[in-house]
Amino acid sequence: MVNKALLETFKRRGADHLPGYLGIEVTDGGDGWLEADLPVRPELMAPNGFLHAGTVVTLADTVCGYGCVMALPEGAQGFTTIELKSNFLGTAREGIIAARADLLHRGRTTQVWDAKVTHKDNGKTIAHFRCTQMILYPKG
Numbered sequence: 001m002v003n004k005a006l007l008e009t010f011k012r013r014g015a016d017h018l019p020g021y022l023g024i025e026v027t028d029g030g031d032g033w034l035e036a037d038l039p040v041r042p043e044l045m046a047p048n049g050f051l052h053a054g055t056v057v058t059l060a061d062t063v064c065g066y067g068c069v070m071a072l073p074e075g076a077q078g079f080t081t082i083e084l085k086s087n088f089l090g091t092a093r094e095g096i097i098a099a100r101a102d103l104l105h106r107g108r109t110t111q112v113w114d115a116k117v118t119h120k121d122n123g124k125t126i127a128h129f130r131c132t133q134m135i136l137y138p139k140g
Contacts, residue, residue: 010066016080019062020057026066032103034067037096037120050091051126056117059084060129063101068133073108076135082110084131095121099129109135 005113007026014020038059060116068079099121105112115129
């Protein structure tokens with residue numbers, strides 16, 4: 001389980017940015033994994049009445065990104081996403097969606113993460129997501 005201080009750090013870091021604006025809440029994590037929830041609300045829907053794909057991608061990308069922060073190698077100063085892919089299998093119109101990110105590759109220059117987004121109320125899979133992060137080091 002991730003410690004409460006780290007959960008608060010993610011909450012503060014995201015508060016004035018997209019994760020905070022959307023309402024993403026990190027709920028748990030550990031070495032090589034992280035979980036977060038997002039309550040579904042009208043502002044997160046597409047005009048067709050279904051959950052906007054960008055909402056799902058943002059949740060998945062956020063858990064992968066925060067997980068990457070937790071797994072940065074010694075001397076790294078940060079990361080940037082260099083590739084992402086999503087496959088959508090379902091949607092949600094209410095309730096809470098949840099994401100779990102798992103580290104697949106922990107390299108010195110890249111990390112690869114998978115995330116699964118589910119509808120928390122019924123457990124159905126909404127999307128599978130994969131991203132590659134480039135690890136950034138100070139110039140010198």
